Amino acid sequence: MNLFSAIFTSVIIVVLFWGLALFQGNNAAAQEINLSPSTQIIARNKVATIDNKSDKIAPDTIRIAGVRKRIPLHNIGQLWQHFNQHSTLHQALKKAPQKVYVLYSALSNNYQQADVVIGYDIISLSQFDKPYTIDTHQYTELLPVDKYTETQLTNAWKEIDYSKKVAYVLEVHALNLSGKTTSTQVFVSYN
Amino acid sequence: MELLTQLFTPNEIWGLEAWIDDWFFVIAIGLFIVECLRYVVKKQFTKNFFGDSVANFVTLGMFILIVAVVAATYAGIFLYTYNHFRITDLPLNGWSILCCIVIADLAYYWEHRFLHKNGFGWATHTVHHSSPHFNISVAYRHGPLDWFFPLFFHLPLALLGFHPFIIFLAEIVVQVFQTLLHTETIKKLPRPIEAIFNTPSHHRVHHATNKQYLDKNYAGIFIIWDKMFGTFAQENEPVTYGVYPRLNSVNPLKVFFSGYLTLINRLWRAPTWGYRLNLLVKSPTWAWQEEQKQKK
Numbered sequence: 001m002n003l004f005s006a007i008f009t010s011v012i013i014v015v016l017f018w019g020l021a022l023f024q025g026n027n028a029a030a031q032e033i034n035l036s037p038s039t040q041i042i043a044r045n046k047v048a049t050i051d052n053k054s055d056k057i058a059p060d061t062i063r064i065a066g067v068r069k070r071i072p073l074h075n076i077g078q079l080w081q082h083f084n085q086h087s088t089l090h091q092a093l094k095k096a097p098q099k100v101y102v103l104y105s106a107l108s109n110n111y112q113q114a115d116v117v118i119g120y121d122i123i124s125l126s127q128f129d130k131p132y133t134i135d136t137h138q139y140t141e142l143l144p145v146d147k148y149t150e151t152q153l154t155n156a157w158k159e160i161d162y163s164k165k166v167a168y169v170l171e172v173h174a175l176n177l178s179g180k181t182t183s184t185q186v187f188v189s190y191n
Numbered sequence: 192m193e194l195l196t197q198l199f200t201p202n203e204i205w206g207l208e209a210w211i212d213d214w215f216f217v218i219a220i221g222l223f224i225v226e227c228l229r230y231v232v233k234k235q236f237t238k239n240f241f242g243d244s245v246a247n248f249v250t251l252g253m254f255i256l257i258v259a260v261v262a263a264t265y266a267g268i269f270l271y272t273y274n275h276f277r278i279t280d281l282p283l284n285g286w287s288i289l290c291c292i293v294i295a296d297l298a299y300y301w302e303h304r305f306l307h308k309n310g311f312g313w314a315t316h317t318v319h320h321s322s323p324h325f326n327i328s329v330a331y332r333h334g335p336l337d338w339f340f341p342l343f344f345h346l347p348l349a350l351l352g353f354h355p356f357i358i359f360l361a362e363i364v365v366q367v368f369q370t371l372l373h374t375e376t377i378k379k380l381p382r383p384i385e386a387i388f389n390t391p392s393h394h395r396v397h398h399a400t401n402k403q404y405l406d407k408n409y410a411g412i413f414i415i416w417d418k419m420f421g422t423f424a425q426e427n428e429p430v431t432y433g434v435y436p437r438l439n440s441v442n443p444l445k446v447f448f449s450g451y452l453t454l455i456n457r458l459w460r461a462p463t464w465g466y467r468l469n470l471l472v473k474s475p476t477w478a479w480q481e482e483q484k485q486k487k
């Protein structure tokens with residue numbers, strides 16, 4: 001094989017194995033958020049029983065900074081990974097963060113894609129790129145503060161009133177000192 | 192399957208890499224001792240063999256010192272590229288690692304072929320080839336810039352979205368696989384293995400000075416690349432190891448810098464600037480043949 005063909009063949013092989021890695025990557029992300037009907041019921045019961053007034057997020061706007069990408073919703077795992085590896089962001093933290101926000105906006109018509117931001121409140125950051133402002137004037141709580149599985153979080157989306165236009169869905173994860181999520185709250189806001 | 196999709200943190204990958212690198216060295220030393228005993232039994236344990244092996248470990252020491260100085264920069268370049276320019280996000284899991292190893296092995300093939308095909312790359316890689324012996328300690332015989340060239344051949348993987356630590360892990364796997372190939376103890380492995388993988392037999396050919404074996408078998412893990420790209424040769428006759436011109440020294444400093452000394456010498460004596468350029472971009476075999484012509 002001459003040099004040119006050999007290089008050309010090599011490029012094809014690289015693309016092939018890269019494609020394989022990408023394919024499994026998307027699959028892995030999809031598997032993480034599989035729906036299961038049994039946990040859905042638990043989630044729904046909780047919404048019904050817990051008073052949602054006590055855990056309002058204040059003040060009227062929150063400004064967050066972090067990683068942002070337009071992604072298919074099932075790829076959220078990869079954006080989390082991206083977020084976790086974002087060393088400049090984490091170095092900019094003044095102290096251990098108490099909350100991490102996940103904002104889904106500009107949802108596609110089929111609710112499969114969104115602009116997703118995973119970030120911290122800029123109050124806790126010494127420096128940040130472009131912050132995203134979340135208007136918290138009007139929102140409905142989808143899930144009250146509690147510990148949830150991935151599945152429960154996904155199922156919360158079923159509580160959204162799809163007859164209205166969704167402005168954003170917001171997940172607020174409370175963190176302990178080691179950065180692990182201790183509880184989560186989910187909100188939706190309509191236009 | 193769980194094992195392949197389970198997500199790792201970058202630190203875990205880094206730990207795995209360091210673990211493989213360290214423990215492999217321990218295993219290699221053990222195997223080297225077995226090799227030495229075998230040479231003693233065969234009455235081939237010569238003073239030159241001993242000196243050459245000592246030189247190998249001294250060059251390894253010098254190489255490690257250089258790497259210690261440049262490692263942070265090397266890793267920094269990968270991390271910067273990954274953080275700013277990657278075009279996809281691949282998860283940190285077993286699947287990504289396996290795919291990365293295959294691609295890194297192919298990248299290694301091209302890097303290795305590159306090192307053999309121009310004077311600049313050969314100046315460092317010749318160190319690895321200049322021993323007239325062939326044993327595990329030769330695997331650890333590195334040249335001063337052996338860490339430098341992999342950068343260009345593996346950095347594109349960071350652009351593709353492989354996390355740098357996965358790339359480093361893959362580089363280490365390709366590297367340690369080859370370590371075991373540097374031995375005369377194993378003649379031939381079962382046929383299917385010889386067909387797919389690089390083996391001691393294939394790699395002896397790579398280190399040979401026999402004419403038909405020059406610039407053959409560049410493979411790291413998979414000999415398939417050589418077979419595909421026409422750089423494969425089968426070991427059919429006994430090989431003699433080393434380089435042209437012969438080094439004839441076990442002085443570690445001479446061994447370590449011989450490639451650059453030869454290159455500078457050749458550049459100094461070159462008749463024209465065109466010849467100088469050729470010394471850098473053409474294969475060292477070309478330079479050797481030119482010199483033989485001039486002697487006649």
Ligand SMILES: [Zn+2]
Pocket residue numbers: 303307316320397
């Ligand atoms: Zn070589």
